[in-house]
Amino acid sequence: MKVSIPSALHSYTSKKSEASASGKTLAEVMQDLDRQFPGMRFRIIDEQDQIRPHIKIFVNREQVRGLDVALKATDEIAIVQAFSGG
Amino acid sequence: MAKQKKNSKKSKPKKSAKATKAGKAGKSAKDVLVTVGTRKGLFVLRSNAKRKKWALTGPHFLGNIVYHAVLDPRDHKTLMVASSAGHLGPTVFRSTDMGKTWKESERPPAYPKAGKGETGRVLNHVFWLTPGHASEKDVWYAGVSPQGLFRTSDGGKTWDEVKGFNDHKDRVKWTGGDQDQTPDGGKLHSVIVDPRDKNHLYLGMSAGGVCESTDRGETWKTLNKGLERTFQADDPDVGHDPHCIAIHPENPDRLYMQNHCGIYRIDRPSDTWVRIGKSMPKKIGDIGFPVTVHPRDPETAWVFPMDGTEVWPRTSIEGKPAVYRTSNGGKSWDRQDKGLPREQAWFTVKRQAMAADACDAVGVYFGTTSGEVWTSNNEGKSWSCIAAHLPHIYAIEAATR
Numbered sequence: 053m054k055v056s057i058p059s060a061l062h063s064y065t066s067k068k069s070e071a072s073a074s075g076k077t078l079a080e081v082m083q084d085l086d087r088q089f090p091g092m093r094f095r096i097i098d099e100q101d102q103i104r105p106h107i108k109i110f111v112n113r114e115q116v117r118g119l120d121v122a123l124k125a126t127d128e129i130a131i132v133q134a135f136s137g138g
Numbered sequence: 139m140a141k142q143k144k145n146s147k148k149s150k151p152k153k154s155a156k157a158t159k160a161g162k163a164g165k166s167a168k169d170v171l172v173t174v175g176t177r178k179g180l181f182v183l184r185s186n187a188k189r190k191k192w193a194l195t196g197p198h199f200l201g202n203i204v205y206h207a208v209l210d211p212r213d214h215k216t217l218m219v220a221s222s223a224g225h226l227g228p229t230v231f232r233s234t235d236m237g238k239t240w241k242e243s244e245r246p247p248a249y250p251k252a253g254k255g256e257t258g259r260v261l262n263h264v265f266w267l268t269p270g271h272a273s274e275k276d277v278w279y280a281g282v283s284p285q286g287l288f289r290t291s292d293g294g295k296t297w298d299e300v301k302g303f304n305d306h307k308d309r310v311k312w313t314g315g316d317q318d319q320t321p322d323g324g325k326l327h328s329v330i331v332d333p334r335d336k337n338h339l340y341l342g343m344s345a346g347g348v349c350e351s352t353d354r355g356e357t358w359k360t361l362n363k364g365l366e367r368t369f370q371a372d373d374p375d376v377g378h379d380p381h382c383i384a385i386h387p388e389n390p391d392r393l394y395m396q397n398h399c400g401i402y403r404i405d406r407p408s409d410t411w412v413r414i415g416k417s418m419p420k421k422i423g424d425i426g427f428p429v430t431v432h433p434r435d436p437e438t439a440w441v442f443p444m445d446g447t448e449v450w451p452r453t454s455i456e457g458k459p460a461v462y463r464t465s466n467g468g469k470s471w472d473r474q475d476k477g478l479p480r481e482q483a484w485f486t487v488k489r490q491a492m493a494a495d496a497c498d499a500v501g502v503y504f505g506t507t508s509g510e511v512w513t514s515n516n517e518g519k520s521w522s523c524i525a526a527h528l529p530h531i532y533a534i535e536a537a538t539r
Contacts, residue, residue, distance in 0.1 A: 060226055091242050095226040099248040100258040106225035133225055 053123065055085065056130040061096070064089040073129075078109065079119035081129060096131060106134040168539065170495050172503055173217070174511060174525070175204035175533035180219060182237065183525060187538070189501050189515040192524045198237050199223075206490055206533045208267045212275050214539040218294055220264035220280065228263045230280065232294045245296040247280050247288035249304070259284065259316060266490070268329040271336035281326035284316040285309070285343045287355065300355040303341070312360070312375060313346040320344065327489060328383035332390050340383065340393070344489075347378030348395070364411035366399040381427045382489040389436040392467075396429040396441055396489070403468050414468025418443065422455055422462070422473075428492035432500055432517075437467045440474075440494070440502055440518060442487040453484040461502065463518050477521035478512065485510075490533035497538060505531030 055071045057064075065071055071088065075081035079101070086093035096107045101119055103109055109116055110130040111123065123129075172183040172192075179197030198204075202223040210216035215234050222228040230243040252258025262283045270277025276293040279300075287300040303309070313324055325344045332338035337354040340361070348361040360375045367377040379398035386392045391406040394414075401415030401424040415424025425446025432438035440463050445451040454460070460475035486507040495501040502514045509528035514521045 060224055090244060091229065091246075094246065094248065095223075095229070098227060098260045099251055100260055101251065102260070104225060104227055135224060137224075 053081070053125055054128050055081065056128075056132075058131055058133040060133045060135075061089075061092055061131070064092040064095075074125070075123060077119065077123060078111070078116060078121040078129070081123060082119060096133075106136065108132045108134075170497065170501060171209060171537045171539065172493070172495075172511070172513075173207040173209065173533070173535045173537075174505055174528065174531060175207045175219075175490070176509070176529040176531050177203050178529035180204040180207050180221075180237075181525070181528060183511065187497055189495075189497065189513065192513075194525050195237075198240070199231070203263070204532065205263055205265050206267045206535075208269065208535050209537040209539075210269050211537065212269060212272055214537070216293065218267050218269075218278060220267055222263045228261060228282075230264055230267075230294055230297070243290075243294055243297060247282055247286075247297040247299075249286065250299065259286070261286065262323050264288075265325045266327045266329055268331060271331050272333065274336055277336075279329040279331070279339075281329045281341060283323035283325050284319065285313045285324045285326040285346055287326055287329065287341060289355070302351065302353075302356040303349070303358055306358055308360075308375070309346075311373070312349075312378075313343055314376075328380065330383060330385045330393075332385070333387055334390055340385070342380040342383045342395075343378075344381055344398075345377075345379045347375060348380050348383065361404075361409060362411075363409050364404075364413070365397060365402065366413065368399060382429050384429050384431045384439070386431050386436040388434055392436045394429050394431055394439045394468075396426050398425075400424040401426075401429065401441055401468065412468075414464070417464075417469060418462060418471050419473075422460075423447075425450075426487075427452075427489040428487055428504070430492045430494045430502065433494060433496040434500075435465070438463065438465045438517075439468075440492065442485075442492055442504055444486065451484075452486050454486075457482045457484050459483050459485040461504070461514075461518050461521075472518075474514070474518035475521070476519060477514075488532055490535075491531050493534045493536040495536040495538050501536060503534050503536050505534045507531060 073081045073084040170185050174181040179200045181196035183192045185192045202221045205220045207219045217233045219231045229246040231240045233240045249259035266281035268279040278290050280288040287303040288297045290297045328342035330340040339351045349358045350361045351358045371377045381396045383395045395402040400413045402411040403414045404411045418424045426444045459478045460473050462471040487504050491505040493503050500517045505511045507530045511525040
């Protein structure tokens with residue numbers, strides 16, 4: 053499935069704003085992204101498997117708040133990072 | 139892993155420090171390298187042993203907070219950087235080609251995942267980096283926020299908890315807990331490895347006090363005796379706030395500390411800190427963040443006093459910045475402000491933002507939150523600004539090679 057990658061993570065994806073990943077759940081997709089782009093997962097998911105503050109993940113344009121979301125191969129995922137603060 | 143591209147834009151060297159008679163600089167040192175960690179990236183200043191002209195390069199990691207950047211004194215080429223970007227999680231980068239290329243840690247410091255129904259700790263940022271003992275060339279220590287200690291044994295590729303500290307039964311008592319901290323998070327800082335003994339470690343916690351281990355981090359005991367506190371809790375190990383601790387490299391029994399409640403010294407095996415800041419001028423006081431030591435003379439150390447009155451402005455006192463130096467172990471202090479602004483200069487110098495090199499005469503450096511790097515190539519007798527208009531400076535380290 054397609055995953056939209058925010059610019060703050062483009063150093064991991066060779067500047068690509070979109071990646072392809074697979075998995076039956078969001079947790080599996082995140083693992084697949086980390087396999088392809090080592091280190092990326094920890095920048096957006098903390099060690100307690102929580103989505104970090106000011107990072108949002110959308111599935112088919114609806115925000116999800118945890119990694120235990122079931123996914124279909126046709127789903128579209130967007131990882132969004134806020135730019136806030138000085 | 140993320141790869142950072144080379145960024146070696148050279149800035150024109152800033153106005154150089156004036157030559158001095160005192161500067162029979164660096165009998166053996168060839169180059170001096172000053173790393174400048176800022177809120178928006180890493181900069182590097184380079185000079186030769188005379189330290190008259192400086193070249194500024196960077197930024198590396200533009201837009202990322204660089205909490206600390208340290209050149210490994212064991213190989214003089216590995217540069218370790220503690221970084222985080224915006225709202226992304228924390229990580230550690232290392233370079234062995236002076237920043238031309240960077241490798242991210244494959245497993246950066248992270249607390250363990252909590253068991254079901256338990257609340258786990260979340261690491262906010264890596265705050266402090268310390269190279270391990272000279273006999274352990276791939277070992278580094280990392281102090282993190284909230285207060286925790288990590289170690290790598292493979293040169294920064296992977297990091298593990300020092301469980302003897304992180305799981306210590308009294309850690310929460312010492313620190314007050316992860317939610318009860320300074321505005322940008324509690325810090326574990328001043329990780330010190332005794333140059334005589336790889337098993338002998340010290341650390342400071344702000345807040346939390348001083349701890350010591352003699353078994354490479356397996357067990358810890360507090361080392362707070364003699365330190366004053368703003369609130370005298372019944373438990374003598376509650377309420378301490380060391381801001382920065384420095385060990386003397388040639389007399390490792392001597393440590394200096396800039397504490398929330400003054401400047402201290404300890405001479406081991408004594409277990410009691412002595413407040414040497416009482417000999418500072420009364421109108422200056424002994425509040426501040428950094429302390430740095432002379433590389434050869436254990437009697438000499440420098441501090442940057444700050445306004446600690448009422449609401450604690452934490453700026454230079456009366457807007458007149460000055461470094462203070464002791465050359466007798468704290469019995470007396472000399473004001474060193476020649477070349478610094480005379481008025482309306484409200485510097486704040488953070489705990490990692492002051493350093494000394496190993497040249498002869500010693501170079502002393504400090505960075506301000508307003509983005510200036512000041513240096514003296516004559517042990518503080520006079521000062522020059524060697525970089526300005528940088529982002530808010532978090533950390534300064536000086537290395538000679």
